[in-house]
Amino acid sequence: MMQTVSGELGSRLLYYMKFMRELEHRIEKLYRQGKIVGGVFFGRGQEAISAGSAILTEPGDVVCPSHRDLAAFLIRGMEPWVIVAHYLGRRDGPTRGRDGNTHMGSLKHHIISYISSMAAIVPVANGVAFSFQYRKQSNVVLCYFGDGATSRGEWHEAMNFGAVFKLPIVYICNNNQYAYSTPVSRQMAVAHITDRASGYGFPCHRVDGNDVLAVHEATKEAMARARRGEGPTLLECETFRMSGHSAHDGAEYVPKELFEQWARKCPIARFEKVLLEASVLSRAEIEQIDQRVEAEVEEAVRRAELSPYPDPAELLLNVFADTSEKQSPIALPKAEGN
Numbered sequence: 001m002m003q004t005v006s007g008e009l010g011s012r013l014l015y016y017m018k019f020m021r022e023l024e025h026r027i028e029k030l031y032r033q034g035k036i037v038g039g040v041f042f043g044r045g046q047e048a049i050s051a052g053s054a055i056l057t058e059p060g061d062v063v064c065p066s067h068r069d070l071a072a073f074l075i076r077g078m079e080p081w082v083i084v085a086h087y088l089g090r091r092d093g094p095t096r097g098r099d100g101n102t103h104m105g106s107l108k109h110h111i112i113s114y115i116s117s118m119a120a121i122v123p124v125a126n127g128v129a130f131s132f133q134y135r136k137q138s139n140v141v142l143c144y145f146g147d148g149a150t151s152r153g154e155w156h157e158a159m160n161f162g163a164v165f166k167l168p169i170v171y172i173c174n175n176n177q178y179a180y181s182t183p184v185s186r187q188m189a190v191a192h193i194t195d196r197a198s199g200y201g202f203p204c205h206r207v208d209g210n211d212v213l214a215v216h217e218a219t220k221e222a223m224a225r226a227r228r229g230e231g232p233t234l235l236e237c238e239t240f241r242m243s244g245h246s247a248h249d250g251a252e253y254v255p256k257e258l259f260e261q262w263a264r265k266c267p268i269a270r271f272e273k274v275l276l277e278a279s280v281l282s283r284a285e286i287e288q289i290d291q292r293v294e295a296e297v298e299e300a301v302r303r304a305e306l307s308p309y310p311d312p313a314e315l316l317l318n319v320f321a322d323t324s325e326k327q328s329p330i331a332l333p334k335a336e337g338n
Helices: 007-032 047-054 070-075 080-087 118-134 147-151 153-164 193-200 212-227 256-263 267-277 283-306
Strands: 062-064 141-146 169-175 204-208 233-238
Touching (some): 007 070, 007 080, 007 283, 062 118, 070 080, 080 283, 118 141, 141 147, 147 153, 147 169, 153 193, 212 267, 267 283
């Protein structure tokens, strides 16, 4: 999809896609070294979706990322070293070392943590959007989920609720063809996710999820519609998961030719080609972005590994509501005013 793009936007989009991929690569390396306990999940091959959409958010907007939307965390301002500290189970992570997986959010940055049963985050996102509508704010919610989420009942209930109340929300489906090991063809008898949602009464669009400019343009239109009070939009971003479900999954159930086919559609390589052919960026400028990303990821890992492990004595702090006047020693971030 050929579109005009400024050097500033092109640089930012490429930077965040590359940053997401490199940071996930380093997190996987830490996992292989035995420094991360539990599972780690990546969006390798899906970087264009969260980068192309989240970059459009305004300060008061809210994002509800899935476990494959790391660029949304970075764009919203969560520091990379804090993200790595979270995976390492360190005290400086957003959960103060209570979770070493991808369950993390930040009210300060208007990021809502995803829920493992992924469709469950959609009603939560609806609630945030409803609060914007109720308070007559012009803010919008971006809610991300995978194709598997659309096979659950709460997803369909949330679609209907969003439509009926014309909520200011954009539903973004990372259709990466597999819900863990179940292909889309075994999840539904219709051809596309948009076919599932088309009966709810709001626009549903299929987008090339490996074309960051296509994602950007579709999200821009959907967000403008939501801000005008015209209700939600569903974007089905067609892409492919270039790995197993998580780092421990070898994805033997995926035909090798699919990996080969989608490797030729790499969103980062495609966007680099667009920028170079349009003379928006030079090869030297792209190499500078690579060097910057590498240095920043290296620093993030270094700083995260210096973070201490949590004190066991703090295990129950901020878990249960404290109705006394005593203040907890851990000050959790508060949502910014809009």
